[in-house]
Amino acid sequence: MNQRESQRRLAEAVRDACRKAAQEAYENAGVSGLCEEGRWECAVSALRSLDLEAVIDAMQDDPQK
Template identity: 45%
Template sequence: MKQPITGYHKDAEDHWVAELACGHGQHVRHDPPWMERPWVTTEEGRNNHLGVELNCVRCDEAGLKVATALLEECRKTLIESYESAGISGLCDEGQFESAVGSIQTLDLNKIVAKALSTTKG
């Protein structure tokens, strides 16, 4: 997920870390030939890159966790509702309608909070 650079600091090993708007940090090393970022070496270069968006892997991981949790909860709710409606004697169409309607009862905030509770940092 793209996040703009809001500042910089040096880590314990004296490497520059870009502070991203999401609150995560990302190293921005100039380490030729592997990584070419000469702008990191000067204050002017760093200042010129404020606002530039970097891909935040931690945000990507959190987004995937949330999407996976939502998908799993929807799947579980659909199956449970469909089976329960069948036991209650509803026809296939009634079971389907019941299952689809059950999705509206999901507490999305709770699902997201649970998914993110293991994604700190």
């Protein structure tokens, strides 16, 4: 695998992790009864607190990613 492909895989892994974190936070906030704005605030907070090291570690553990 060349450097460009490695970079693409990392970018895709980060994008997927961000999407998942935001979606889960948004849905959980809705279940908790938050309004639309509150749900978005929770989603943004999830993006800000995403553990990027965990994303990198997951990529190293699974070479298919």
